[in-house]
Amino acid sequence: MERTTLRPVIAGVVTAVVGFASSFTVVLAGLRAVGADSPQAASGLLALCVAVGVTTIVLSVRHRMPITAAWSTPGAALLLSTGPVDGGYAAAIGAFLVCGLAIMVTGLFPALGRLIARIPQPIAGAMLAGILLKLCLAPVAAVAQVPLMAIPVIVIWALLYRFARMWAVPGALAAAVVGIVVTAPSLTFDAVPVVAPAVPAFTGAAMVGIALPLFLVTMASQNVPGMAVLSGYGYRPPFGRVLLTTGAGTAAGAFLGGHAINLAAISAALAAGPDAHEDPARRWVASLTSGISMVVLGLGSGLAAALVLLAPPVLIEAVAGLALLGALAASIAAAFRAGVESAAVTFVVTASGVSFFGVGSAFWGLLAGGAFHLLMNYKDSFRSTRVTESA
Numbered sequence: 001m002e003r004t005t006l007r008p009v010i011a012g013v014v015t016a017v018v019g020f021a022s023s024f025t026v027v028l029a030g031l032r033a034v035g036a037d038s039p040q041a042a043s044g045l046l047a048l049c050v051a052v053g054v055t056t057i058v059l060s061v062r063h064r065m066p067i068t069a070a071w072s073t074p075g076a077a078l079l080l081s082t083g084p085v086d087g088g089y090a091a092a093i094g095a096f097l098v099c100g101l102a103i104m105v106t107g108l109f110p111a112l113g114r115l116i117a118r119i120p121q122p123i124a125g126a127m128l129a130g131i132l133l134k135l136c137l138a139p140v141a142a143v144a145q146v147p148l149m150a151i152p153v154i155v156i157w158a159l160l161y162r163f164a165r166m167w168a169v170p171g172a173l174a175a176a177v178v179g180i181v182v183t184a185p186s187l188t189f190d191a192v193p194v195v196a197p198a199v200p201a202f203t204g205a206a207m208v209g210i211a212l213p214l215f216l217v218t219m220a221s222q223n224v225p226g227m228a229v230l231s232g233y234g235y236r237p238p239f240g241r242v243l244l245t246t247g248a249g250t251a252a253g254a255f256l257g258g259h260a261i262n263l264a265a266i267s268a269a270l271a272a273g274p275d276a277h278e279d280p281a282r283r284w285v286a287s288l289t290s291g292i293s294m295v296v297l298g299l300g301s302g303l304a305a306a307l308v309l310l311a312p313p314v315l316i317e318a319v320a321g322l323a324l325l326g327a328l329a330a331s332i333a334a335a336f337r338a339g340v341e342s343a344a345v346t347f348v349v350t351a352s353g354v355s356f357f358g359v360g361s362a363f364w365g366l367l368a369g370g371a372f373h374l375l376m377n378y379k380d381s382f383r384s385t386r387v388t389e390s391a
Contacts, residue, residue: 011276012289014166015068019264019290020049020297021170023073026135026320028308030079031257034210035089042305043196044257049298051253051261055245056291065235066272066287069246070264072218077324078131078362079259080317081353082210087203094200095210096259100250102215103223103262107243122343123369124220125334130350130365131217132328138317146312149179153315157322166270169323176319177307184310194302197255209355213362218260221331226263233272234280342373 024045031041048071059067085091106112142150157172164171223246227239242263249261270276271286308316335343346369354361 007275008271008277008283008285009289011271011286012291013293015264015270015286015290016293016297018166018170018270019070020294021173022323023071023076023169023320024304025173025308025316026073026076026080026323027071027259028305029313029316029320030076030259033080033083034092035084036092036257038305038309039194040089040196040198040257041308042194042301044253044259045304046193046195046298046301047253047256047258048261049294049301051249051258053291053293053295053298055249055261056287056294059237059242059245060284060287060291063237064281064284065230065237066233066268066276066283067230067235067237067242068264068268068271068287068290069249069261070222070268071258072214072222072260072262073324074128074131074217074221074327075214075260077135077320078213078217079210080320081131081134082213082362083355085203085209086205087201090198090201091203091206092210092259093198093254093257094202095206095214096254096257097200097251098202098207098211099214099218099260100247100252100254102211103218103247103250103260104244105247106219107240107247110240119216119220120340120342120373122335122337122340123346123366123373124216125331126336126343126346126369127213127350127362127366128217128221129328129331129335130347130352131362132324132331133351134353135317136321136325136328138314138321142312142314142318145314149176149183149312149315150318152179153319154322169319172322173319176311176315179315180307180311192302193299194305195256198257200254208363213366214260216366217362218262221327222262222265225265226268229265229268230263230272233269235272340373342369342376345369345372 027045027048028041031044036044052069052071055069056067059069139150139154153172153175156175157168160171161168223243230237246261246263250258253261271290272283276283276286335347346365349368350361350365352361354364356364
C-alpha cells in the first residue's frame with residue numbers, strides 16, 4: 001500500500017487516540033460527580049465512544065468531508081463543577097436527553113443557531129473559563145496531596161508539551177497509569193464492555209442546572225468553533241444536518257449515560273488538515289478511520305473506569321486539568337480581550353461554585369453576566385440617545 005494511501009488512515013487513528021486519551025478522565029470524573037457509579041460511568045464512556053464513532057462515520061461517508069465528532073469535554077467539565085442535582089443520576093440522564101433534543105431542534109431551525117451565536121463572546125468565554133478553573137487547579141492540589149505520583153505526570157506533560165505537544169496529555173496519562181498500577185494492590189475489570197441503561201427523570205433543577213448550560217457550552221465552545229475549523233480548511237458541510245446528526249447521537253447515547261457529542265474543534269484539524277492527505281478530497285478517509293477507531297477504543301471503557309477507580313481522585317482530576325489548560329487559556333483570552341466587566345461578573349459567579357435552588361453556578365454566572373451586559377448596554381444606549389436629542 002502506498003504511503004499516500006496510508007496517511008489518512010494513520011491520521012484517523014491518531015485523531016481517535018489523541019481525542020480519547022486527552023479527555024476520557026474528564027468524562028469519567030464528570031459522570032461520577034453527577035451520581036454515576038463505576039459501571040454507569042463506564043457505560044457512559046462506551047456510549048460516547050460509539051455515538052462519536054457512528055456519527056463521524058455517517059457524516060464522513062454522507063458528505064465525503066473530514067467531519068469529525070467528539071464528546072463535549074467542556075460539557076464533562078461542567079458536570080464535574082455542577083455535582084449532584086435534585087433527582088440524582090436519573091435526572092442527569094434526563095438533562096442529557098433534553099440537551100440532545102435541543103441540539104436537534106437547533107438544526108431544524110437555523111434562527112436558533114444564530115441566536116446562540118449572538119451570545120457575547122466575552123460572556124461565553126468567561127462562563128467556560130469559570131467552569132474549567134477548578135479542574136485546572138487540580139494539578140497544583142495533586143502535587144500537595146500525592147507528590148510522588150503527580151510530579152512525574154506534570155514533568156512529562158511539560159516536556160512533551162514543549163517538544164511534541166500533540167502527545168503531551170496522552171504521555172501524562174501514561175505516566176499516571178504507571179503510577180496507579182505500581183501503587184494499586186490489584187487491578188480487576190470487566191473485559192466485556194459495561195452497558196448500564198438508565199431511565200431518565202426530569203427535574204427543574206437538572207433542566208436549568210445541567211441541560212441548559214450543557215447545551216449552550218456545547219454549541220458555543222464546540223459546534224460553532226468546529227464549523228470554523230472545517231471552513232478554515234475549505235469544507236462547508238450543511239450545519240443544520242450536522243446538528244441533527246450530533247443531536248440524535250447525543251439523545252441516543254443519553255440512555256446509556258453519554259452526556260453530549262458535537263463537532264470536534266481541536267482534534268478536527270488532525271483529520272481535516274494537509275497532514276492527513278495532500279488532496280482535500282481524500283481527507284474524509286481520515287475522519288472515517290477516526291470514527292471506526294473510536295468505536296474500538298470504546299471497548300476498553302471498563303479498563304479505563306477501573307483505572308480511574310483505583311487512582312486518587314485528585315490525580316485523575318490533575319490529568320484532566322492538564323488536558324484543559326489550553327482551553328482555559330483560550331477562554332480567558334476570549335473573555336477579557338476587550339476588558340469587558342460583564343465577563344468578569346460571569347467568570348466570578350461561575351467559578352464560585354455556588355448553587356441556589358439546586359441549580360449550579362454555570363447558569364447563575366451566565367444569568368448574572370448577561371444581566372450586567374444588558375444593563376451596561378442600556379446605559380450606553382441611553383446616553384447616546386440623550387446626546388442625539390441635544391444635538
